[in-house]
Amino acid sequence: MLDFGYFIRAVGLFQRFKSNKKLINLLSESVVHGRCWPNDLDFNWHMNNARYLREADFGRFSLLLETGLWNSIVKRRKNGMKDAHALISAFQIQYRQSIELGDRFKFISRINAWDDKAFYVEQWMIREKTNEKVFSLLVRLAVTPRSLTPQMLVDDIQSKSIESPPFSPSMQSFKDNYKINFQEIPSKL
Numbered sequence: 001m002l003d004f005g006y007f008i009r010a011v012g013l014f015q016r017f018k019s020n021k022k023l024i025n026l027l028s029e030s031v032v033h034g035r036c037w038p039n040d041l042d043f044n045w046h047m048n049n050a051r052y053l054r055e056a057d058f059g060r061f062s063l064l065l066e067t068g069l070w071n072s073i074v075k076r077r078k079n080g081m082k083d084a085h086a087l088i089s090a091f092q093i094q095y096r097q098s099i100e101l102g103d104r105f106k107f108i109s110r111i112n113a114w115d116d117k118a119f120y121v122e123q124w125m126i127r128e129k130t131n132e133k134v135f136s137l138l139v140r141l142a143v144t145p146r147s148l149t150p151q152m153l154v155d156d157i158q159s160k161s162i163e164s165p166p167f168s169p170s171m172q173s174f175k176d177n178y179k180i181n182f183q184e185i186p187s188k189l
Contacts, residue, residue: 005039006054013058017065026154027165029110030063033128036103046098052125052135053093059109059123060141067111068157069119075156081148089118089142090178097127097134104128113167114150118142120171138174 013032024030034055042048064070064086076084099105109123118140125135143150155161167175 009058010061013061014065017062023068023157024066026067026069026158026162027111028067029108030059030066032059032062032107032109034058034105034107036099036101036105038101040099041101044098046100047103049095052095052099052137055105055107055125056109056123056137056139059107060121060139063109063111063121069153072153072156076148076153081145083145084148085144086119086141087144088139090140090174092138092174092177094136095134096136097132099125099127099134105134112138112165112171114154114164115175116149116151117146119150120167120175122168122171138171140175140178 032055036047036051040047040051061070064073069086073084073086105125105127107123107125109121112120112122114120121139121141123137123139124133126132127134143153151164
């Protein structure tokens with residue numbers, strides 16, 4: 001079934017950005033606020049696992065928009081690189097606590113580092129009433145086509161070139177695990 005709420009919210013996110021085009025620093029945190037609604041619940045009466053990932057999507061959309069990376073991808077598409085994308089190629093999740101009906105939360109996203117193929121993004125959800133982290137996610141956001149690198153996108157949006165910061169220990173482990181587990185499966189990402 002088509003989830004109209006998803007598309008309406010995505011359009012709202014793009015409209016919010018269009019009305020406030022101030023870009024954040026590439027390594028700054030992007031924050032999206034949300035609330036757990038009845039259609040987010042599972043049989044245990046807390047937020048369905050898939051809804052956490054949906055909220056993470058909105059967090060990444062916001063991050064790409066607010067840093068200017070989305071505009072860079074779109075410009076490259078318009079200039080002949082029609083298959084320019086940033087796609088999830090791996091993620092690691094930790095569920096810490098349940099989000100209940102009516103709970104308000106904020107979803108925080110930030111770029112941890114990048115290599116020659118992907119951005120590595122940290123995301124986490126905080127329940128607003130307790131200010132506790134309830135969910136965290138490490139994401140490998142691959143850049144396609146292979147001729148396009150994250151550094152090229154960074155150079156597009158920065159007035160002076162910056163290098164990737166060092167990987168945090170947890171992100172380095174995540175990156176290493178990605179290489180180990182799936183070498184036998186050919187990847188285009």
